[in-house]
Amino acid sequence: MFDAVVVGSGAAGIATVGNILECHESASILWIDPEFNGGRITKKYLDQCPGVCIRQTLTTAVLMCSNTKVAVFLQFAHALEPFREIVRSTPKPNAVHHLECLDTNSGCDLQYASDMLLMLTDGLKQLPNIQPLVGTVIEATYDSQSEVWSIQAQDDESSSIIHDIYTRKLVLCTGSSPSVCDVGPAGQVLKQIDLDVALDRPTLREKLWSENGATVAVVGSSHSAIVVIMHLFELATTTHPRLRIKWFTRKPLRYATQMEGWILLDNTGLKGKSAEFARSHLEDDKIKLSPVGQYLEKFDCSVKENEVYQAQLPQCTHVVQAIGFTRDPVPPLRMGLLPLDKLAYDNRTGLFHDSKGQLIPGLCGAGIAFPERVVDPAGNAEYAVGFWKFMRYLRRVVPEHWGISKQGEMVRVPN
Known part of the structure; x- marks a missing residue:
């Protein structure tokens, strides 16, 4: 039984794993992604020299300058104690060190942000209570009696199907296209x-x-x-x-x-x-x-x-x-024998409801597919998309999902 299963390894998936550990340092987490490459910006938006790994150099030409300031990327990297420990324990020069050498009030090539995500990913994967699975979720079923999600996943490294994955928390950070x-x-x-x-x-x-x-x-x-x-x-x-x-x-x-x-x-x-x-x-x-x-x-x-x-x-x-x-398809989900074809995402809480408006226990979402809805002082409603915006949202909702009070005490969260 895992305390949580997190699907996706982009900025939101990384921030989700980090925030769960911030709430529960010893939480057991199964982290599922087919590539663990830092998500969309690494896979889609970086110019790479043929045959050269993007981890090998920061001088490779990149797609475009981020519209996010360097200071915000650094804020993401230092937001959580698990992240700070990774930064402290990674020999310099490392990806965060390279960011620190830039003008923090300006944007930067996305290569720098991507390398930071990859560094955090590698650090999280090395933790003893994090089990990475290179693969995809085939389906997930919630059992209301045991209050547990049962998950089937494809293990891409062994080309096998894993059936017996159980968790009370399933977090979808599945991205958009x-x-x-x-x-x-x-x-x-x-x-x-x-x-x-x-x-x-x-x-x-x-x-x-x-x-x-x-x-x-x-x-x-x-x-x-x-x-x-x-x-x-x-x-x-x-x-x-x-x-x-x-x-x-x-x-x-x-x-x-x-x-x-x-x-x-x-x-x-x-x-x-x-x-x-x-x-x-x-x-x-x-x-x-x-x-x-x-x-x-x-x-x-x-x-x-x-x-x-x-x-x-x-x-x-x-x-x-x-x-x-547009939100990418999520894995097939069921509540008992009934398929959950229509999911309604609550952009305030990070939780889901079914087609009848009933809360789906233990199912959460984050990232570009499931962002927070915010309203600025001028009354403009927007969806908050970006590294720090994902982090800020998760820092608020993950303790609520896990029943952590503002004083850090456990409280009972009703299903």
Whole structure:
């Protein structure tokens, strides 16, 4: 019997394991992930030299600069005693030491953040009460009489099925993938460039290499959309001089703004280098005078969106959609013999309810798939996505899940 089973090893999965240990130092945790590579930013968003492990060097070119300050990554690394012990016990120079050498008030290459996650992952996996399983959850069933989850998992290292996994707490940190929308018949004939590809400069360069005269449609105004435009502009001004960009956006650009003690549009506004680029080159009063305007056309889709697509997309060869992320499928779950097909996530508590509104005991979620919903002082409701935001959320809800009072005492948590 494990005290907890945590599914996923991205920033939220790492923070979940750390927070459980912060509550119960000796808690036995089964940690399941097919790769244990630090999650999405390592797998999808880092430029890597062929055949070179990203752990071997910090000089490898990377995808993009984070819109998060170095100080926030360091705050994540030092937030919990289990993390601090890993930092203390890892010989320098280590990933956290490299972060400490940077300007803490600026963003940094995502390589640094990724290496920090990998360092914490390795440290947690070495703890005697943490059992990592390289694999995936096949299904999980809750038994109301024993109040225990029974889990089947695929062990990828042995290619075997493990049946007898039991726990009272199952935590899903299963991640999300780029969303796509219907851009009409004209868009269906275009070559689709997955957002993950567009955010990886070498892969994007290779994708367009044989099509020097490509015209790429970019849909969206998020941080990712601006980064894609920055990458395409770089290609157009270097190796792909015939490359052109058509940018489709439904709303004006929004920027995160530092207020007194809080940040306006902290989760949805542009920050860092993407904000600087957008302000200088993509606003309506700047784009015509900017060198970007030689390669990019901007189209307002806030009104008659379909008409705009049908008029402009036939002139394009490729399309990239940067319109957000959609939750990845979770493992099949059952309550006894009944499948839990429709899960309702409570963005305040981190818990789940079934289709009838009943609490599902012992099932929790976190991360980009299951973020906290926050409301800023101006009344803007957003989902809090980011390393520190996951950490802050988990520091609040994990003690509640485990029945820890503010004084550190155990209290009975009713199912």
